[in-house]
Amino acid sequence: MNAEDVDRAASEAVASVRAADDLESLAAVEAALGAKSAPLNAAKRSLGALEPDQRKELGRRLNEARAEVATAVETRRSELAAAARAELLEAERLDLTESPGGRAGHLHLVTQARDELEDVFVGMGFTVAEGPEVETDWYNFEALNLPPAHPARGMWDTLYLDSGEPGTVLLRTHTSPVQIRVMSESEPPIYSVMPGRVYRRDTADASHTPVFHQIEGLVVDRGISFADLAGTLEAFTTTYFGRSIHSRLRPSYFPFTEPSAEFDITCVFCGGDGCRSCGGTGWLELGGCGMVHPNVFAAVGYDPEEWTGFAFGFGIDRMTAQRNGVDDLRELFTNDIRFLEQF
């Protein structure tokens, strides 16, 4: 075999490598080229029969030829692997917009509002207190400076239960009995909020439901004044509703507080300029508040000369309905999935 034969054999080998059209046939080509009978292998074996100078020359040529073939194999292997991957990937192609989507869960709007309110007060150093929904007259009324036959009891239309003496067990009309329970069970200082479900004997309409939710707050400490009440409500208002929303107090009447006040917030719809939602006043009524009445302290055994305190409360449902544009409170409790999934 001379140099020309080697060149031809190399060219043929490279051509067969290039002709392989998948990895499998490439492997077959490789095997064929590795066989003893393959021309280049045979040529290598025949080198020993040549003259030294010829052998050297042809040996060098043979090594070059084998390297060329090896390079051709590796190149072809990468090409074929890339093609195989491309084909596989193309076969796996997906239109991701065909996804059926997931189904997110939802917390109830009232739960979300309650959690958010609790968080604001927790951030202000309050704890969260809870109590039973079925209460005795004493916790719901009497301890709150509302003795039996007090005319102001008419402010709460009460649902009574057939238990114990008639008219002594009821569905709490506000979360205030929790205030009494907290004070009865612990010593001041107290900084707590009381969220929960309450009941009134009321016909349901767009702005009333017989079952609804309130949050109240109670602070009892040394040296607590009306100024602390005003400051606490202002801090709450700006934190919860935003920096541009403020609070104001107006005289009111509740048997369990004195002085008593209504508290309003800047209308969140018009920013105080006056609009339909606020009746043109620029203010929205939010809730009631005041300094804890000395008779309430007497009922729980606190000395009103040593301790002073304030309390406040407002409806969660109405506030959040207003905020979220729910114009009928009954929607909150119909449990229609088209409502629940909106929040």
Place this chain on the structure above:
Amino acid sequence: MKVLLSWLREFAPFEGDPVELGDQMSDLGMAVESIDHVGGGLDGVVVARVLALRPHPDAERIQLVDVDAGDGEATQICCGAFNMAEGDLVPLATLGTTMANGMTIERRKLRGEWSNGMLCSARELAMGDDHEGIWVLPGDLALGTPLAEAIGVTPDVLYDLEINPNRPDAMSVAGVARDLAARLRLPFELPTPKPRRAGADAPWGAGRPPTVEISAPELCGRFHVRVLEDVVVGSSPAWMAHRLRCAGMRPINSVVDVSNYVMLELGQPNHTYDLDLVSGPGLRVRWANDGERITTLDDAERTLDGADGVIADAEDRAIGIAGVMGGASTEISASTQRVLLEMAWWDPMTIARSSRRLGLRSEASMRFERGCDPEVVERAAERFAELLATSGATLLAGSLDARGELPDRQPVRVRTARVNRLLGTDLDAGAVAAELTPIGFTCASAGADLDVVVPSYRYDTRTETDVVEEVARHLSYSSLPSRRPASPQTGSLTDRQRDRRRLRAVVAGLGLAEAMPSPLLSPEQLERCGAPTDAMVLTNPMAAEESVLRTSLRPGLLAAVAHNAAHRNPGVRLFEVGTVFLPTDGVLPDEPEHLGVALAGDEAPAAVAVLDVVLESFGIEGWDLHNEPTPGLHPTRSARILLPAGAGPTEAGWVGEIDPAVVEALGIDERVAWLELDLAAVLARPAGPAHYRTVSRFPSSDVDLAFVVSDDVSAMALRRTLVAAGGDLVAWVRLFDTYRGAGIEDGHRSLAYRVRLQAADRTLTDAEVAEVSAAMVAAAGSHHQARQRG
């Protein structure tokens, strides 16, 4: 309460923007609900007399009215109302008049007849709500006079005020004026009435010795009686009728109207009797006898009890219910000539109870309930006589007066330091007195403090705190200081509250929506859903559908599923976290908190999966299910949930599927998987931080074990046996196949478990794996008669 600005101005010189005056009233706690402008738009409207009424020749619904508008001429008007008669005085809008609604009156032809103006109803003139025909003007008015002048109406402002129960003084025009004048530092004055007087006759008339007697002093603090003679019962002057109408009261006749007018002006309700119909020469105030009957002014017969007060005549017959309503027997009529006028002070609690019990709440009872002014009665009686004098009534000089028990009016010690402590202010005694004196509180200095005598018109104000509130009110709440208290504690939720939030998040994370059904249900709803029917029952429910408290979350959530199904939204996945109410031996029920889950369109295992996730999230291991039927759930697809506890497993609710019969009864046409879990054992477990178990670095070995077991053996029980038998080397055991059919005997199935074994400190040998596997097979056989399958 509705008050006219012109009426307020009779007591103090209020000037300026009516809206700003309203803001001041609101700031004083008399919240302005609305401000209306009344009495305007009367320019061009004059008093006219109906001369003749003639039918329209061409229209049935219109008549022709000739009126004299003061020029002596007959002016023809076409009019659609038929309520007036010849001689009546009526308001005529003359040509060119612009009405309150913006319409301009022009000369025009109606079906061929000229109309030279328009006759008006009260409503068309913005003078009240009356639109039943033309407003027939009362009294004797000069023809052609501008209406506004004739009836004493000028453009006015009407405030609707919300008065709090602790403001008896503000239930009168004079009281509102006093409060507002004090705020504005204006002089306030109650004018002295000038009635027409008639000598010094004894009020009861000759030969009838007068007496009034209070035999129930705790009921009646003051009973004051005057007599008026020469009374002519007619209609009231137009200006008075106008004011009453603005205040929301209907003018009736001169006596009733004056009575109401005095009540509105001075806050003193009063009652009039036809003196000639009162038997005997005296009145007595006493408690009613149980079962005593009286026919009241509204012609209803009322049965009284011993807690009602009555006014009795000389024959001890009740002729009125104290503070609530007079009797029919002595009612003022058109023929009344002599009026006995009663001005009394009644115990507020008594009136509150009586009026509520009898269903007779009135403007008068509302005022008595809040506590009237016992010292205003003389002035009120004289004012009554003054107002009635225009119709010729004279007031007899003598009065009868008796007193019972009245509120204690000892001075209240008001400590300046206490004022400042409650309000956060820095006032001295002088500054405190400066707020109180203008509203009639008499302040005497007592060292650094004050002794304050509360005026008689403030029944509500008795304690130091009551007075502090008045100081705050008049300083204005909006000008009091504001500061934020520093809570000495770190704000936080309790473990239970945090866990509850996490529970909601976990369940919502499974794609469920939180529902919030009402806890008020009907007994049938409980029964239909198989919930315990021993429930707390309401005594005064609004409706039968809201008459018991739920004992389970099931009725509410199923109603929600049914609601959605009815709106073509099947497949809803709902949950609720809420209390149920279980009666106890005591008066209050237990209120355990439950998790309820309803998965419409799903089968029982889906609910078990939710339970599994919830319990794993709260680190609860070793729980169990006992397949057993329970009312309301699918009899062969329900299980009791048992949670591990110190003293043995605790029953913690039910999981499975709603009974197909219940589902059908509720109109739901898909399966509903159900879970109700008592959260007592789930929330706020005293768990502490979860303890780390070493993650092994050594290889694990998996073994598959299949058993044939009776259907009575639960897969969970068998699994638990395998876990126990495998001991510490068991990493986990999972059920991966269930098979029934060929090769398995009836009443049995094959359960296949994959067991992963792993040690923390070494690679397990084949011998160890075989040993553990054999132990598991042996335990399954001995505990459950489970036979290993090939």
